[in-house]
Structure formats: structure tokens, C-alpha cells
Amino acid sequence: MFSSPKGLLHSTFNKRRVHIMDIQEIWNARPHTLSISEWGDRIEEHLEGERQNEAIFNLDPDDDREYNAIFVGGGAAGRFGSAYLKALGGRQLVIDRWPFLGGSCPHNACVPHHLFSDCAAELMLNREFFGRYWFSNLDGKIVNMKELVDLFRQGRNGPHAIMNFQSKEQLDMEYILNASARIIDNHTVEVCGQIFKAKNLILSMGSTANKLGIPGEELKGVFDYESFVEELDYEPGDTAVVVGGGKTSVIYGCFFNATGRKTTLVVRSTLLKLIPDSETRGYVIDRMKEQGMEILEGSNLIRVEDDGNGKAGAAIIQTPDGERRIETDFIFTGLGETPNSEEAAEILGLELSEKKEIIVNDKMQTNVPNVYAVGDMIGAPMEMFKARKSGCYTARHIMGEDISYVPRDWPDFVHSHYEISWFGLSEDEAREQYDNVVTIKMPPENENGLNIGLPASDRMMMFAMDKPALSGFQKLVIDGDTRKVLGAHHVGCGAKDAFQYLSRMVKAGLTVDDLGEMDELFLNPTHFIQLSRLRAGNKVLVDL
């Protein structure tokens, strides 16, 4: 959350908030065509160097139309909405506190997640095969985590630079960066002392990681995904405590574990409830445990002890079996996010939910005329596709299209040491709704369980040959009567991208026969095509 005496908005990161209020200088980017690497250097100067107090103005002096919309916040929702509105022939302005477009995702949220998950997958492979082939001997060794955070910090301006380049040179957007927007009313914002007016205001200021609200939380050594990337300035010891049972905590917890740290997940209710299929979920959690992770469900971190020097020294955890004390200098919280909505709500009189989501209709309209809200500000799912699409749909509505957007039935994923993807119904959900549910699984039901040499595919091949139980799990859930696919679930690697397209086909009525007709690229990470074909000849479908 944030608060600001001057009414400045969407500047949730503490360090950044301080300096952003001092911004007075303006650099007119409009006449300059910077290359991507020049943008990279420039962003660096704005972030850490001599241009920290300089706003970037990229406004079109030749367009004297009133703005159709001002996007307050240039993350996924604001940037995509801007691009779309511009493409539809409108005039837009997008304003962001960062010196780049794209928002927190590439800076300290989902992009670093992917880097650390990549490291976790690589490290698991290395640890499973250490001392063999070319793998280094990591037995008992702890991999330096700060070096990997530094790798990200050093590289993250690359994608930032592309966003600025692309948005200006290819998408012809107008933007103001490295500056906060003060919302004045539903048509007006002030930036760097200048007033900007628009027919509509679109709020896309994102969300902020939730806090624990417990004693010791403010100590050095207690991180969330944002501060972990921004503030880690020491190498943590051999023990990590992670609070939360959802995406962020599992992604980071598995990474900490893979670096060789004793890692305990403290989960208030149930770990990874978000994975709908219980068998799939079980496969994921069993592998986490095998990798040495401790999981405390029904538990809460209740206090962080000071080590005497203002740093975390121990985590005190309430478990069903009583209180546990774990000595550690490293605690990570993944507790979900809350929309950065309060201040805008106060200024504009917006209606909020209990979770501080801005309440919108299917056109992303708030209760205040000409004010829209998009992305994380309207609540779950706080995912990239929804942020981007809500921005685009808002643009379409503003430009006169009759649209309706309510995200539903999207595919989803998370990383443990594996990539886990799913969409549609779990087996249990399907059995509740359908009389004749058929499943196709790999490994199939058999008395040797998982310890058999399939599935095998890219990035899982060494496991498949030597430690087959580690090579993944997958399941297709089918209505045996209509032969339609109801859901798909995958643990392994290389299926995530496919699930985007496959889920769309399933929504359009894909059957097991259609699947069997496709041309597989063998060894395909989803073995669904060939397994479906093996069953498609049957008039009465049965499990495989």
C-alpha cells in the first residue's frame, strides 16, 4: 500500500517515491529517435544515474485533438490499452512513475520470477546428477543468490528499453515517464506542474504486495518479491522461511530450495490450492518434498525475531503442533497483492470492494463517469493477459465499440522446479458434472506408479532415462459421451505455450477425435495427440 502527503499516485516503491516527488526537469524525447540500446543507457541514467530528477516527455506537438484517454500507469494494462486506442485512431497519453513502460512486471515481478524458476529447474537437474557427466558438484553447497539477483538487475533494462522504443517508434504512443500523475478530477491530471485533460481517465496503477502485519516484519531480511529484487544486499544464510501457499511463494520457495537452502513453506491453509486437479497437485508437492522442502500447512508466521542488529534472526511460526522457531536471516512473503486504489478512490469517489478492488462493469467503467479501471486495480485474476486485455477493451469502448470483457476460463500456470500448466476442469470437478468421465494419463495407472520411463520430452530427457519418476505428469480429462476435452493438466516443461492455444480449441469444442487428427511434433511435451489417437478408434471411450 502507499500513502503520500502530496497526493501523488502510483509510486508504491519507497525508494522511488522519495525521489520522484522532486522531479522538476523535463526531457523532450519527441524529436529523438533512440535505438534500443540508447534507451537502455538512458533508462539506467533515469533510474540510478544523473537523470533521476528528469521526466521523459514524448508528446505529439502536431496533434491538437483532446486526448480520448489518459492512462494513469503505463504497466501492462496502460501500455496495451494505449497502443490499442492509438491504433483505433484515438489520441492517448500514458503516464508512469518509472522511466520505462511495461510496469513492475519486467522490473521486479513476473520476469524475475521466470529467471529464478529457470535457475531452479537447472539447479534441480544439476543436483540430481551432480558428480556425473558435466555437472558441478553441488552436494551440500549453497549457490549464491545475490549474484542471480544481480544478474537480473543488470539485464532487466533490456526489455524496458524495447518497450520504450517499440511504444514510441512502432506504436506511435504519447507518453510521460519518470513522473507521477496527480489526479485532479475525472478528466484532469497534473504532471510536473502541467495540467493534462482528457475525455476519459483510465486507472492502471497496479497493486502492491500485501504485508503480514506482524511484529518484526520491518526488519532487514524480510522480503517480498519486490524488495527481494530491489533491496537484497547480502548473501542469505543456509535457511529460508517462505510465507504463503500460492504462486509467488512456491516460485520463490522452490528457487531458494534449489540454491541449496533449507526452505520451509509456511501456509495458512493449503499449499497450491490454485492447481485444480488433485493428482496433478499431489505430483507437484511430492516433488517439492523430495527436493527437501518442508511444508507447514495450517500455519502462520507470527513474529520475526531481531538478531540484535536490526536484522531478522528467527521466524516464530504457529503450527498445528505448537510453536516452531526457525533460525534464519531470510524470510520471504508471498501473500498476494492489493490494488493501489485507495487514494484515487478518495479523490474521485470510486466505489471499492472490501479487498480494495475498484468495482467496474464489463466495460471497465467505474461508478464515476468517464473513469475506467483496468489491470490489477479491478482485482483477480492479477495476470498479464487480463491486464493487457482489460486495457485494450477499455480503449475499444472509449472509441465507440460495443464490447464486454469479463475474464473467465483462462489457462493458468505456476512454476515449482517444474513448469505446471492447466485449463478447464480437474478430474474431480468433471466427475461432479459429467456421468462418463474418461482420463488419459502419462504415466498411466499401473502398479509401478511413477517410476516408469514416460512422459519424456524436452528438458526432461535425462530424468526420463535415469530417474523416470521425475520426468513429469500429465492428464487429459474427457467427457466420454460427447468425446469433448474438458480439461488438461501438465507438469514438466514445454507445454505452457501450447496450453494457450489448446485451451482456446477446447472452448470451441475440441474432441479426442480432433486431437488424434493433429500432427504431433514428436517427442511432444504434451503427449495428448498420440494418446488421444490411441483411444479415438473406440466408440466407447475408456481410460488410458
Added chain:
Amino acid sequence: MFSSPKGLLHSTFNKRRVHIMDIQEIWNARPHTLSISEWGDRIEEHLEGERQNEAIFNLDPDDDREYNAIFVGGGAAGRFGSAYLKALGGRQLVIDRWPFLGGSCPHNACVPHHLFSDCAAELMLNREFFGRYWFSNLDGKIVNMKELVDLFRQGRNGPHAIMNFQSKEQLDMEYILNASARIIDNHTVEVCGQIFKAKNLILSMGSTANKLGIPGEELKGVFDYESFVEELDYEPGDTAVVVGGGKTSVIYGCFFNATGRKTTLVVRSTLLKLIPDSETRGYVIDRMKEQGMEILEGSNLIRVEDDGNGKAGAAIIQTPDGERRIETDFIFTGLGETPNSEEAAEILGLELSEKKEIIVNDKMQTNVPNVYAVGDMIGAPMEMFKARKSGCYTARHIMGEDISYVPRDWPDFVHSHYEISWFGLSEDEAREQYDNVVTIKMPPENENGLNIGLPASDRMMMFAMDKPALSGFQKLVIDGDTRKVLGAHHVGCGAKDAFQYLSRMVKAGLTVDDLGEMDELFLNPTHFIQLSRLRAGNKVLVDL
């Protein structure tokens, strides 16, 4: 190729051919329900152990119907065709010389390819980051290749065991394994002295790697994909010479290179002609060169020198610049395959093409009544999907369905150190056929070229952060008038599976607007959804 004095068929691997002719004992598998691991042990005994002379009979004594079809060869085509015919209510028998179903693919062809490509990708990552993070120092070091071949040999029976288990217990097929079938006429085969009759005969005996036909080819140290896996019994030196410019040679050549060996590709015409998009192809080849591979196009291996001990000592290569001599004890050929068709053709009077493909119509019927041919026996594409589907379509035809199967417009892939996937038209092909071709690329056209931080996604994240030019390349080719996708091209990781589904959607008319409507799983290896969305607002599409 093969020949056999006794008229035995489909026993192309020399070692195997010798013993298979001696088979006299029969084990009746029918009453036994073996677990998958029991099958694994059993296959081992048949392959290398005490049961080498014992055929496996799994025949149904309670079914007294005539066989609708006998499949001679139980690889991909024979196994899938059998499963389908059985599912349709027919009676089938499949016979294979190996003690397992599934054919050469999991034993010494496409499955080991994937293992070695996985190793190549891992080793490239390790070499690019050696001495940093957790990576071992491979500088100047050569990774033991035989150990990796042994890893495969040790693990390959796992997938074999599943095939036997699944085919018997789940698919209810009848089969005879570890025995050769002698074709007598178009309804009759003899196995282990017993006569089996069927309404139809389906030839699915696969193909054999082509030979060079040059002096020294018979020396120890000259391998193809099959003998590499079956016969490598020493650790090759620091230099590898690879002959061929297609899938097999590139897959193995990149692996040899990644192990740290000086690797020269000798290509008769042009390297990787199979990758249709020239820019994509250029990206792949440039990375191969950066990894230190030498590529000699317009060149031929003309002689292998004996080292004086019956082993390869040097490769003599005719290049456009004259003759080259490369000292090496390791030469690998990837020259394509020829169908194992000659002997069956002679016995049955089958019509063959110049390339020894059995000529079939769109129902896989040969010129001989009741004789069908499937899989590699009917020629290109010698791919898994075609083998399996041709088997299934044949089964459908035999069971009375009116079908037509001619493979066309399939997606395709190859591995270098990367995974490379494509379907549809290349940019150049599209420009020949359409007036208004639009492309969406990552990296986009820009003056810094590839050296920018996108694309980024799974398995490419470390590159994206530190060596962005190595993080991949992708391109979508679109008809700007109809807005339909014409082709897609991807170098990186994690897109291969998606290309199966995406290509099917493209055949059904997928537009850039449809793509923009999908729900991406960010960071998705194909950035196509979000990039399409950024353009979808434009009435007049332009490049991105």
C-alpha cells in the same frame, strides 16, 4: 539396407539379425499380467540376456476370427494401426523383430536425438556461463560422450516396457515380438515356423540409414544414428566430422560440438534447407557458428583414412576450395533413410519408386491386392505423425471406412542447440503469393540487431538477461489483407508443442485478431499473442 539369405524381413540391425534367425523357443505371454518394470526386466533378458532366442507370443486363444490385418513391423505405424484396428472392432496381429513394440524410434532414433539435444542445450548454457553462478568450468574441456550414450542405453527400456504393457493391458492388441516374419503371400506370413493368415497384410518395416558408399566407410569410428547408440564403445577424441545438412546431422553435430569437440559439418549442398524462413535459418546457423562449428557447404566426404589399426584416422573432404584432410577418429553420417522395402517388393511384386518407397494410393494400398504399406516404407515425410496416422488410416480403410490420407502442410521442427519450430509459409514464400505481407518479429527490426533483451522465456532467461542475442528469434507471417496468419517460425525453447495446435488453428483460418483475443501465459515462449494484440487495433496492419 538389408538382405537375408532366409528371406527374413525387417531385421536391419546386424547384431540383431544374427541372433534373430536362431529363435526357436516361444514364451506365451497371454496369461501373464506383467507390470511395467517386469516388462522392462523381461525386455532386457530378450535383448541382451538369456532369453535372446525366445519369441514373445501374445495371441488371443478365445478369438477365432480371421485376422483383419497382420502388421509386419510394430514400430509407430504398426503399433498405432494395430491399436486403431482393434479399437474399431477388428482383429489384428502385429509382429516385430524387437522384443518390444514402438520400433526403432525409442530404441535408437528419435528418442536418443532428444536426449542428446537436451544435453546440447544444457551444455551450451553451461559453456556460456562457465565459472559463474553454479556452472562447472568446461573451458577447454571435453564432456564424455560415451557416458551419455550409456545413459540412454540404460534408460531406453523404460519407454519400451510401457509400450508392451500398454499395448497388451490397455489396448488389448495381439502381438508377436522378438521374432521375424517371413512374408509368404499377400495373406500369409510365417513366424517361428507357424503360419498366420489375414485378410490384409500391412507392411510397416521402417527404413535404414543411408550409407556414403565411399572408401573407408566400414572402418570403426564411422557411425550413423543407429550404430552411434548401439556400437559406440570408446570415447572419441577432440574432433568430429559430420556428413549431411539435414535434421540428423545438425542434431548430432550440435551435440558433438556442445561436448567440446571441434565439429565440422560437411554438407553437399546447403545447410538446413529444411528451415523454410531464410531469416530464421540464418539465426540458427549463425548461432551454430558462434558455438564454434565449422560448416563446409558444397562439400563431400570422399574417403576415410585408416589409422593403421582398422579405425578411422582422418576424413578426406572435397570442398569448393580443394581437398581438406581432418584428422579424427569420429565420423558421423546423417544422410537420410531408405525404406526397407526391397525384399517384400520382390516376394509380393510391389511397385517401388526410385528411392525404394513403396508406391501407395491415398488409402495406403499398394499395387498388390490386400497389401498396404505405411510409415517410412512409403517415403517422406519420415516423421512420427505420418507413421502413426498412416497406420490408423489403413486400419480405418480395412474396417470399411471411406478415408483418404495424404500428409500435407504439417508443422515441423529440428534441434540445434536450440529448439526450432515452424509451419506454413516463410516470409519469402508469402511475398511471392500475397501482395500485402506483414510480419511480427521478436527481436523487432532495429539498429541494435539481435543484441537486445527480447525474446525472453523459459530456458532462455539467463541468456535474455546477460547475452540477449542468444535468447532466440521468432516471426509470424501474416496476410495484411485478410489478416490471416500464413506461417510461424520460432527459435528458442518451449514452442514446439504449441506449434502442433497453432498450426491446426492457422489451417482453420486464424487471424491476428483471433490471436490477440487469446489468454497468454506470460512469459509465453511464443510472444505471438501479445504482439498480435498490439497490432490488432490497426485497420491497416503494419509490421511489428
